[in-house]
Amino acid sequence: MIPPEHPVTDKDTGRLEAFSDGVFSIAMTLLVLELKVPPVAANSTPAQLASQLLRQWPSYLAFTTSFFTILIMWVNHHGIFRLVRRTDSTLLFANGFLLLLVTAVPFPTALVAAYLRTPAATTACEVYGFTFVLISLGYALLLHATRRNNGRLLLPHALGQINHRLRSCYLIGTPLYLLSTLAAPIAPWLTIAICTVLWLYWAIPRNELDGAFRA
Amino acid sequence: MIPPEHPVTDKDTGRLEAFSDGVFSIAMTLLVLELKVPPVAANSTPAQLASQLLRQWPSYLAFTTSFFTILIMWVNHHGIFRLVRRTDSTLLFANGFLLLLVTAVPFPTALVAAYLRTPAATTACEVYGFTFVLISLGYALLLHATRRNNGRLLLPHALGQINHRLRSCYLIGTPLYLLSTLAAPIAPWLTIAICTVLWLYWAIPRNELDGAFRA
């Protein structure tokens, strides 16, 4: 819990957060470039345009899924940095590694949306699941970087929450994403199902989970 | 009215706003990528270039319209968050849903610009009108998220303004955008006319409307 009376000097994390926000927001927005207006013919009918638009559904699906995936990652990033008071080089690079993975998310998502109904869905889902194995390790790395040196970079009383998030990465995120990757050759839809359930799980506010976890 | 003496600790909404600003500004800027320099021929005449540039008018129209549409949405977003003191997870996700719609705006706009003079204008205008039905519901969702828990997230005295904006969504925005969507099969230009009048309406500062509404 963050004591409300704590005097925060946030210049330091301020710039890290602004920079990260830039990366998150661009990564979320860029996929809209993939939504293409169908080529215009002077006599195209309403029904033709409607069917051309509907045929683009993998693009819409990929756009929406990537957007919410990165949004949830941003909410969790925001949740972690509310606990951080200062930065050092290790934290800047751990954060940078996570941001690299954030910007990459639209690629495996678009891959799955495009190949989901072909026999190559197996490969697409392996890439997708493995991306999130890397991302859960990226969060773990970031969390380790925040709690180095006896929590000198953290706000007082924040270490417990950091440790709880780290346990979520190692006990829930990494193994289940690994399972989803290994499940792809058996049933590509299983990869998607596991990842979707996990997104819903990460979307639940951590402090509410805290209570459930301790109980 | 925001009492000027109120001590705001805005770290929380600060990052939400910075992140949202990133999404708004990228969405506004990306469409410029659609403005293409006509292919150069060594002997192209001034008149040829002029006519090639003029033939691109749907791109200019789409760029300008999207830009101002998103600008007005940003002004209203800004107006709402001036009343908000804190965020929680629900607000972050409601805001995220609205941002998804913001980034999507260039697509239906470009669609209408491209198809306005073809028989398929009907379909394009249906998509356009329906996008704004969703956007008005996105604003309603955001407003509901800000006033949960007896307005605990709001600045003192802000609840009245939030409620007034919510009434504008439900009594003006949603029904008129729905009407504009249903009007498309009858007359595509009617969709555009209704939406344009509404943009002008949203562009008027809310506090001036407050007075008119109460009178």
Add this chain to the structure above:
Amino acid sequence: MIPPEHPVTDKDTGRLEAFSDGVFSIAMTLLVLELKVPPVAANSTPAQLASQLLRQWPSYLAFTTSFFTILIMWVNHHGIFRLVRRTDSTLLFANGFLLLLVTAVPFPTALVAAYLRTPAATTACEVYGFTFVLISLGYALLLHATRRNNGRLLLPHALGQINHRLRSCYLIGTPLYLLSTLAAPIAPWLTIAICTVLWLYWAIPRNELDGAFRA
């Protein structure tokens, strides 16, 4: 002079500036997408690649010119908003109109770079010069918006600087950019020369010019 005891509540312009910075920085960066890696052939020689890269010089020129043009506009925008204490709706929209023009800058710049050595340079330079007529009017509009209501939105003592910048727009910017547009049919290079000299002029810090102007 900004009295140090003045209690600035800059939340207001803070968000306007962050949003504007987003638009400026994206507009400056997007043109790099036009720099294309020449298509790879397995046996392409160093000399071939070098000549392919050199042939792309209009892209490099357009990228660099747009970048510095928008940078100078940003520096001036920054200079104006250092004088502004608060925003209102009129200012938000005047700023939005200027930002629209900012994002459009890469287009006429690329047009001139591409057509400069063809007979169509006339048209390209007319578009280029006219863009900056609009931009100088955009700045004038922004400056008028900041000084409405007896300078209520400005910091104390800032009105003089705003008026000086407004005079620069009306007496120097607008007429000379208009002249550069009209010069295009006579000599396209004259348009470029006038605009370049003006960029150098806008790049000089205003407060240094203040002295020269008053003298």
Add this chain to the structure above:
Amino acid sequence: MIPPEHPVTDKDTGRLEAFSDGVFSIAMTLLVLELKVPPVAANSTPAQLASQLLRQWPSYLAFTTSFFTILIMWVNHHGIFRLVRRTDSTLLFANGFLLLLVTAVPFPTALVAAYLRTPAATTACEVYGFTFVLISLGYALLLHATRRNNGRLLLPHALGQINHRLRSCYLIGTPLYLLSTLAAPIAPWLTIAICTVLWLYWAIPRNELDGAFRA
């Protein structure tokens, strides 16, 4: 005029940093647009998709390398501006020149990734090395701009660190990048090796190097 004794509320560098962060984050993210989903065929097999994805390795390499290159440049930019209290026009333009080079980084990086296994690697590596010669001069220019006027723009006691960074530019960065450029016709891999070693060097926190340098 702002009196020089004015106690600075860091609004000033705040906006410069936010603007720079926007440019850094966009430059880092844009390259993801180069990661293309391979064209879908209804009967493409998992093995085919896997080999198509693997064949794109130069894109992945370019994306990752550019990302970390710009991240390290951001960390160093961040490190410099932690020492800066105020800005002036010279600093704004020196910073703008560095940002121009930042946004250009993805281009030579993609060039090297694409041509590394062709005879044209020589040319690609010359361009690559020379870009970083320019970047080391860009940092030197920025550092000179921060320490003008007896360090009036710097925080107290910061001049020593600025001078140390300047020595790193002139004694290590510029000559070694120049060497890497000149090495390209002999062995393109040597260019890459020198630049990579230098990135690792720049990634080490400056204050740790300070100690080593003085010893």
